[in-house]
Amino acid sequence: MDNFELICPAGTPAALRAAVDAGADAVYLGFRDETNARNFPGLNFTRQDVADAVDYAHARRVEVYVAINTYPQAGNLGPWRKAVDDAARLKVDAVILADPGLLDYAAKRHPDLRLHLSVQASAANVEAIRLYREAFGVRRVVLPRVLTVPEIARLNAEIDIETEVFVFGGLCPMAEGRCSLSSYATGLSPNKQGVCSPANHVRYEQRGGALASTLGGFTINVFGEGEQAGYPTLCKGRFVAGEGPAYLFEEPTSLNAMDLLPELKAAGVRALKIEGRQRGKAYIAAVVRAYREALETFAAGRPVPHIDLQAMVEGGTQTTGAYTRAWR
Amino acid sequence: MRDPDAAQTVSVCNSPAGERARRFETGLSRAGLGLVPRLGRRASDALLARLLRLLADCHPRAFEALREMPDARVLIEPVDAPVALLMRVGPEMSLHALPRGADGVGEALGKAGADAVVRGPYDKLLDLLEGRIDGDALFFRRELSISGDTALILALRNTLDGEDEMDLVADAASIAGPLARALPVLRRNAGPVLDRIDAARRLLPPPLRRGIERLEARLGGTAGTPPGGLPGKLPGMGA
Numbered sequence: 265m266d267n268f269e270l271i272c273p274a275g276t277p278a279a280l281r282a283a284v285d286a287g288a289d290a291v292y293l294g295f296r297d298e299t300n301a302r303n304f305p306g307l308n309f310t311r312q313d314v315a316d317a318v319d320y321a322h323a324r325r326v327e328v329y330v331a332i333n334t335y336p337q338a339g340n341l342g343p344w345r346k347a348v349d350d351a352a353r354l355k356v357d358a359v360i361l362a363d364p365g366l367l368d369y370a371a372k373r374h375p376d377l378r379l380h381l382s383v384q385a386s387a388a389n390v391e392a393i394r395l396y397r398e399a400f401g402v403r404r405v406v407l408p409r410v411l412t413v414p415e416i417a418r419l420n421a422e423i424d425i426e427t428e429v430f431v432f433g434g435l436c437p438m439a440e441g442r443c444s445l446s447s448y449a450t451g452l453s454p455n456k457q458g459v460c461s462p463a464n465h466v467r468y469e470q471r472g473g474a475l476a477s478t479l480g481g482f483t484i485n486v487f488g489e490g491e492q493a494g495y496p497t498l499c500k501g502r503f504v505a506g507e508g509p510a511y512l513f514e515e516p517t518s519l520n521a522m523d524l525l526p527e528l529k530a531a532g533v534r535a536l537k538i539e540g541r542q543r544g545k546a547y548i549a550a551v552v553r554a555y556r557e558a559l560e561t562f563a564a565g566r567p568v569p570h571i572d573l574q575a576m577v578e579g580g581t582q583t584t585g586a587y588t589r590a591w592r
Numbered sequence: 593m594r595d596p597d598a599a600q601t602v603s604v605c606n607s608p609a610g611e612r613a614r615r616f617e618t619g620l621s622r623a624g625l626g627l628v629p630r631l632g633r634r635a636s637d638a639l640l641a642r643l644l645r646l647l648a649d650c651h652p653r654a655f656e657a658l659r660e661m662p663d664a665r666v667l668i669e670p671v672d673a674p675v676a677l678l679m680r681v682g683p684e685m686s687l688h689a690l691p692r693g694a695d696g697v698g699e700a701l702g703k704a705g706a707d708a709v710v711r712g713p714y715d716k717l718l719d720l721l722e723g724r725i726d727g728d729a730l731f732f733r734r735e736l737s738i739s740g741d742t743a744l745i746l747a748l749r750n751t752l753d754g755e756d757e758m759d760l761v762a763d764a765a766s767i768a769g770p771l772a773r774a775l776p777v778l779r780r781n782a783g784p785v786l787d788r789i790d791a792a793r794r795l796l797p798p799p800l801r802r803g804i805e806r807l808e809a810r811l812g813g814t815a816g817t818p819p820g821g822l823p824g825k826l827p828g829m830g831a
């Protein structure tokens with residue numbers, strides 16, 4: 265049985281080395297600008313960093329993917345096209361794109377460059393995926409985190425390109441690439457500027473023993489004394505509506521689908537992705553190592569072990585997200 | 593695809609003896625930090641400037657990035673140490689030690705102020721600065737609190753985390769000549785030796801044991817319970 269490919273995040277060169285050493289099959293990363301969906305201060309790779317990353321990874325037979333997965337701004341295509349050109353020149357193994365215009369550019373300009381469809385494209389049905397394959401030669405689609413496992417299985421039965429799904433990390437419960445919540449509060453979104461809840465709009469305040477998080481001046485959550493905290497993303501905010509404060513969309517929680525490896529394999533999934541380019545290298549080393557161990561055990565036909573990753577997760581809770589529930 | 597023989601070693605000090613040695617040297621470094629302001633402002637600033645230069649030599653990539661940041665001050669406040677550190681990033685990079693009074697460092701910080709504050713137990717802050725632990729996970733668990741300019745803290749964290757593991761204790765020891773030579777020996781032997789000391793300590797009569805613990809707390813500069821802090825004790829020196 266072919267094992268899953270394990271696709272791991274890196275926000276810095278040290279994180280990339282941690283991911284490679286801990287057992288990644290491929291590492292995905294972004295350039296230091298708004299062309300990728302983790303455009304955070306102090307994070308990401310210069311062109312030289314990517315060249316070094318490719319050397320380090322390829323020497324250990326690990327692949328490098330570059331995410332260029334925000335939507336170019338009208339009239340300013342330059343940075344996005346340059347990112348694609350530079351990724352091709354630096355001999356990365358694939359680029360992860362979302363915008364159809366950029367996919368078209370990459371397909372025509374760099375026919376040998378492997379194209380993956382970003383989760384930001386939110387391609388969740390057979391017709392959309394076929395269109396990306398036929399029009400641009402996309403070889404793999406990263407599925408949005410809104411599908412159940414049976415839906416993924418049905419999808420895989422009807423398409424002839426590889427699918428990659430998220431198995432661990434922060435959750436976007438909305439259809440990705442379509443969420444404008446961050447824009448409403450800050451004017452900046454993951455889709456165009458590469459940031460959901462940008463740090464320069466975030467403030468944390470101690471209110472007695474409680475911790476309040478605010479975004480663009482709006483209180484997103486107040487965590488009681490001893491309560492686990494989370495990022496101030498609007499989809500995981502606790503708002504006063506009707507009876508009192510409640511989570512309206514999603515609680516601060518992290519995806520962990522380690523228990524679903526047999527189901528995901530049966531559903532025909534090719535690659536498993538870990539979220540967290542914004543996290544430290546200690547997180548990356550711990551999570552990648554845990555998943556590598558789980559995959560090796562699974563491939564050997566033994567039951568998937570329970571590996572405790574509780575200490576790493578947002579809000580202190582883990583979920584299998586949409587994979588096991590019908591709620592949208 | 594992946595080379596199955598690729599190195600799999602990532603973490604450090606996983607053995608109990610290794611963890612004890614780490615706790616011991618964390619305690620020692622905290623005690624050392626507590627002594628810095630006692631040198632007087634000029635001498636302590638000179639010492640910390642030397643430490644900063646040394647770190648910049650060892651980690652040129654990170655320090656170049658810190659110098660390119662806009663001028664800003666971050667207060668790093670260990671809640672269980674007698675001293676906080678005020679780090680200035682930007683072209684005029686500097687590091688100052690501020691004694692923590694009864695109300696934290698508020699008074700000592702004075703007019704200069706800080707654009708952002710990171711607060712947490714000393715050992716966790718050290719682990720964080722050295723990239724041994726994930727800052728977000730500490731934040732989720734409420735072991736670390738941040739206030740002020742979140743983007744500044746994130747930029748600082750990401751820049752330092754981008755370095756392969758830092759060894760601040762060894763770097764700090766290296767500006768004190770003989771300590772640098774002693775550190776590797778200490779690291780090799782600290783765990784087992786500490787186990788033996790603990791075993792011996794358990795045999796002591798309780799009053800003597802409490803006396804030793806009080807002395808350790810004084811040495812660590814954490815006698816009593818500091819504001820917002822933890823009971824004073826040199827980590828690794830008592831069961």
Ligand code: SF4
Nearest residue numbers: 436437438443460499
């Ligand atoms: S607000 Fe939530 S769903 Fe929307 S982009 Fe941010 S994390 Fe994703």
